[in-house]
Amino acid sequence: MRGSNRWLFFVIMLVSGILIINEILVQRDQPAFLDVEREGIVAYVVDGDTIVLQNGEKVRLVGVNAPEVSSDDGLKAKEFVEHFCPPGTVIGLDVDGLSPKDKYGRTVAVVYVEVSGQWVNLNAELLHSGHASLMFVPPSEFNPYLW
Incomplete structure (x- = not known):
């Protein structure tokens, strides 16, 4: 059971990291037109x-x-x-x-x-x-x- 929890934690952290990096890159590519x-x-x-x-x-x-x-x-x-x-x-x-x-x-x-x-x-x-x-x-x- 402990190994399963570690695997789930790893997958959640990996997906979270990918989403955060994607959001940063999307914001960087978009000019600050909202300003x-x-x-x-x-x-x-x-x-x-x-x-x-x-x-x-x-x-x-x-x-x-x-x-x-x-x-x-x-x-x-x-x-x-x-x-x-x-x-x-x-x-x-x-x-x-x-x-x-x-x-x-x-x-x-x-x-x-x-x-x-x-x-x-x-x-x-x-x-x-x-x-x-x-x-x-x-x-x-x-x-x-x-x-």
């Missing part, structure tokens, strides 16, 4: 790091710096963003709580877009694609070095 404060609808893309919403609000993507549209790389960055969020796209905004506006009055935020049913951090995608460079301007609640 998004609000949504907006894209009116147009200004450049690789600025979007204008239908309500007229200008959004500056935090943690990234794209080349100006006067350069070929700048045009490519703008096209990259337009691919993810053409006019009419609903985006999620996680506004920087420490620096909600930049010196030009733009809302500073992480922008999330839906791709194939998954919410994607557009700021991080710009960095990973090479269309923007990392730009950390403190104070900021976001650390783009972790993207």
Whole structure:
């Protein structure tokens, strides 16, 4: 009987461990879209790091710096963003709580877009694609070095 209890205990612990590890991996793969404060609808893309919403609000993507549209790389960055969020796209905004506006009055935020049913951090995608460079301007609640 004692051997049976040990075997049952081992199986329960193994299954529990697998479930815990799976939950951790699922949470890590999902962007923190639940932390998004609000949504907006894209009116147009200004450049690789600025979007204008239908309500007229200008959004500056935090943690990234794209080349100006006067350069070929700048045009490519703008096209990259337009691919993810053409006019009419609903985006999620996680506004920087420490620096909600930049010196030009733009809302500073992480922008999330839906791709194939998954919410994607557009700021991080710009960095990973090479269309923007990392730009950390403190104070900021976001650390783009972790993207």
